[in-house]
Amino acid sequence: MAESMKGLKRTHRCTELSAANVGEEVTVMGWVQKNRNKGGIIFVDLRDRSGILQIIFEQGADLSRAVDAENFAKAETLRSEFVIAVVGKVEKREGNTNTAMKTGDIEVRATQLRILSESETPPFPIEADSKTKEELRLKYRYLDLRRPDLQEKIMMRSRVAAKIREFMTNEGFLEIETPILNKSTPEGARDYLVPSRVHPGSFYALPQSPQLFKQLLMCSGYDRYFQIAKCFRDEDLRADRQPEFTQLDMELSFVDIDDVIEVNERLVQYVFKDTVGIDIQLPIQRMTWQEAMDRFGSDKPDTRFGMELVNVSEVVKDCGFGVFTGALENGGSVRGINAKGQGEMPRKKIDALVEFAKGFGAKGLAYIAIQPDGTLKSSFAKFMTEDEMASLVKAMDGENGDLLLFAADKNKIVWDVLGNLRLEIARNLDLLDKDQYNFLWVTEFPLLEWSEEENRYVAMHHPFTMPMEEDLELLDTEPGKVRAKAYDIVLNGTELGGGSVRIFQNHIQEKMFEIIGLSKETANERFGFLLNAFKYGVPPHAGLAFGLDRMVMLMAKADSIREVIAFPKVKDASCLMTDAPNVVDAVQLEELGIAIVKN
C-alpha cells in the first residue's frame, strides 16, 4: 500500500553521498533496482537519476542500528521498481567495497522505510546496455528512460542546451521565440499542416525552420538572435530521421562569413569542452565544396582517415576500356581510391563492395588487386595494355598488396559511389576512431542544383542564400557554376550544421526566384512579407543552424538520434507509446470542415 512522504524531506540524491557523510542521518528516495534477502538482513540497491546507493535493513533490538519489526516486514515485500523513502545513517562498508560503484565504499543503514509506490513487474529489466528490442522499449519509453545509459544522454543534452544558452547570451545574442503556426511556404521539404477551425479550408504549416522569421528579426534590428527551435519536416522515411527535430538556430546582422564562422567555432569549443571535456583546436580547418568532392567524394567528408579519391581521367582517356572512355565522352570522369594493403581481399568481399557501389548508382566497379608479388588481378586488364595498367597503378600510388577501386560515370555518381565506398571500407576495416573529433568547415557550395525530376534549378541551401560576389555575373549565363556564400560545419563525416550569408538586395532576390522558376506572383504570394520588409531598410545578415539532436548524439557517442531524444518517433513517424498519429472524433473533424476521403 502506498504511503505518504509526509514529514520526510529528501536530503540527498543517491550518489551525492560519499565517505564524507559517514555518521550523518540522511533521507533518500528512489526506485528499488534490486533487493537481496539474506535472512535477518536485506540489501537494497536504491536508484535515482544520479546512480545507485546500497541500503541495508537489519533486524534487531538495537534500533540505532536496525529497523523495527514493522519496517523490516515492509522491507521484505520490496520488489523491483517500487518507489521508496529511506531514513538511515551513512556507514562505511565493512570490507566489501565495490569499486565499480560511485558509492561503493558506503551504505545507508536504514532506520525507517516508507513504500511510496508499488510497481508491477516491468516488461523488461531497467539496466544499462539493454538487450531488449527497441520497439518494446519505445512502447514503454517512460521505463526505458529510467535506464542509466539513456538518463546520462538525456542529462547531457540538458547540459549542452544550458551551455549553449550561457555562451550565446554572453556573446550578445537574444533568445527570441518564433511562431509554430505559420503560413505554408513550400520550398524544400513537405510541410506538416494544421487545419484552421476559424478559417475553414485554411491551414497553418509547422515551421521547417525559423528561417524567414529570423531574417525579419534582423530587419527589425535585433542584430543577434538565437533559439533552440523545434522544426518539422514531412520528409520521406529514413532510418535515423525524426519528423520533428531541434535546431540551435541563429542569425547575425552586419556580418560576413568569417564573423559567423568565428563565433560558432568558439561556441562548439566551449560546449564540447564544458560537457564532454574535449579540446577543439581553433581555427577549424576549412575546405571548399569542390575540394571536398574531389578529395572525399562528399560534401561532409570524414577526415579521420585518408583513402582519398584520385581523378585518373587524364590517365585513361585514350585507353581501350570502353567503360572508362565512354564515361569521359559523356562528360563524366574516372576516379579511384586505393584501399591500402587490401590487395588480397577475397573475391567475395570485393563482390560485396561492387554490390554496395551499385546501391549508389554505379553500373559496376572496376578494380586492380595488386598482389604481394606485384602481379595484377583486375576486372578489366584484358582491355588495357601493360603500359596503360602501369600508369594507372602509378597514378593511384599503388604498391604491392594494395586494392585499387575505380568508378566511371557522371561526376555526381562517381563522387557518391567512391565517397560512400571509402566510408564502407573504413567501417569494415575499423578505421574510424570514435575518440577522434575532426571538425571541418565546408565552404563555397554551389548556389544551385539541377533537379532532373523538376527539370529546373533548385536552391542547394535555400533561395535566400547570397551568391559569391565574384560569381554574380554568371547568374545570367551559367547559373550552375555560381558558388554561394554558404557553409556547413562537419564533424567526422556528419553535417552538424549549415548556414549562409543572405541576399539582402531585392534585385538579387528576384533574380534568384527567377532562376529557380518561381514567378513574381508566386514569390510574392509566398514570401511577400519578407520582400516587403526588405523595402524598409535591411541590414546585411547571415546565419546558421545546428542540428542539436545530431550534435548531442555525436557528443554522447550514441548510435542513433533516438537515444538523445526523450520521446522519439519511429521510422514511419509514429509514436509507439502514445499511438500518434491517430484518428479523431467526427465532431472534431466537422468543426474543422474536414471530410476524410477513403481510397
Ligand code: ASP
Ligand atoms: N534555416 C537553415 C536550415 O534549416 C539554416 C540557415 O540557413 O540558417 O538549414
